Amino acid sequence: MGRQDLADALDDELGKRLLPPTAVRALGRWLAGSGAQYVTGAGGHAVEYVPAQWSGIEPWPVELPERSRTGTARISRDQVAASTRGAAERSQWSEALVASYVWGQGRTGYGPHRLKEILAEPTVDDALATAGATLRAEGAVAAYHGLHGAVKGLGPAFFTKFLYFLDQRHVLDQSCSLNMTADAPAAPRALILDQRVARVMRAHAARVGADMGLATALDVAAWIWSDSGWTSHRYGVYLGWIHSATGQLAAAGIGWPGSRPDVLELALFDGVWNPAS
Template sequence: MLKRRNLSLSGCPLTPWPSALAPASCSGDAGISRAEVAPAVADALRREGFREVLVATYVWGKGKRGTPGGSGPATLHKILAAEGLDAALARAVATWGEHSAKAAYAGLQSLVPEFGPSFYTKFLYFVGKTVPSASGPQPLILDRVLARRVRSLALTVGRETGHDPDGSITSWVWRDRNWSPHRYAVHLSFIHVTARQLAAGGSSSPGASPDLLEYAMFTATRQASG
C-alpha cells in the first residue's frame, strides 16, 4: 500500500481547490494518498479543470510544505499566474493521449517558470491514471530523490563494467534537475521493465508494479539519507 501524505489545511485556501479533496478551509492535518488524488484528478479532467489537476498533484507532492501552512504556496501561485498555463496543461494532456509520456514531458520542459519536472511528472503521472495513451509506458514521477537513486545504481554499474569508471558520465546524465526528455524515457523504461521482471519472477516484494517500485526507490533513498 502506498503511504498517505499529511497536508496542513489551516490558513488561506489555495484555488482552484479540487472539491474531491479534503476541504481546504478546515484546520489541522488531513491525510491524502495516491488512491485519493487519482479520482480527484479524474473528476477535474472530465470538466477540463486542468488547474485543479495541477493543484491536486502539486499539493500531494509537497505534502505539508505545499499547503497554506508550508513553503510551497508562493511557488504554486507563481505557476498558476503564468501566461499560457491553461494551454500548456491542456496540450500536455492531449500529447500524452495522442503520443507518449516522453512527448508530453518534452512539451512541458522549461515552458512554465517554477514548474519543473519534479512536479510536472507528478501531473503527468496522475493524468495517466485517467487518460489512455496511444503508445508508450505510463508516466511515472521523476524528481531529485529518484534521480539520485538511479544515479547511485548507474555509478555502480559504470564502475563494474568499466564503461564509466570515474562516474563523470553518470553524474551528468542523472544530475539533480533538468533531465532531458530522453532521460525521462530511460527512467520510465527502467522502472517498467524492472517491475515486469519482478512480477514475472513471482516476487512478493513491493516492486511488482511500476508505481510501487518507484515508491520503494523513493522511500529507500530518503531512509538512506536520513
C-alpha cells in the same frame, strides 16, 4: 569516446543490468514487511498536509477538504488520481495540477507560495491542456517534452506528478473497456521522477559504469542523473528502465505486482534499496 557516447553506452548497459540480486532481496523484504500494503499498487500511499495553509490557492479541487480546516489531513495517490480525473473531465487543468502539487508538497511550508506563482503564469492552462492531449495521443515522453520549460516555476519533479496522476485516469479508462482505444497512451506509462529517485538511479549507474570499466563512471552518472532538469530523453530512459525492472521483480517469485511500476518508483523514493551500499 565522447561524453555523450559514454552516456549512451551506460544507458545501454543499464537496460541489460536491471536490479542486482541484493536489490531484489531488499525489495522483496520490503513488500513482505512495511510495504505489504502496496502489494496491489501504490494507490494507498498517502501524505499529510494542512488545508488551511493553502487558503490562497484557486481553483481548489472539490474533492479536497475545505481550507478552513487548520488540522492535518491525509491525501492518497488514489484520491489525487480521482481528483485529477474529475478536473480533467471538466477541462479544469489548473485544478488538476493543484491536487498533484498539494500531494507532492505535503506539509512543506513554501509550497503554497510557489504554487500560487505557477498558477499566475499566463501559459499554465494551455500548457497543461496540451500535455493532457499529448499524453493520451503520443505517450508520456512526448507529454514530458511539451511541458519541459513550458511554465515558469513548474519543473519536472512536479510536472511528472501531474502526468503520473493524469495517466492514472487513462489507465482507469482502459480498465473499463474490453478493447484498447485508438488514442490510448503509448507504453510505458508516466511515472514520477524527482531528486530522490534520480539519486538512486545515479548511484546505480555509477556502480554499473564502474563494473563496465568506465574510468569516468561517477562523472557520467552524475551528468545524466542530475538532481533536476532532466531531458525528455532521460525521462524515457527512466521509464524504460523502471518498467523493465518491474517485470524482473514480477518474475522473481516475490509477489511483486507486475502491472504497477509505480510501486517500484515508491520503493526507490523511500530508499528501500541503496545501490551505493
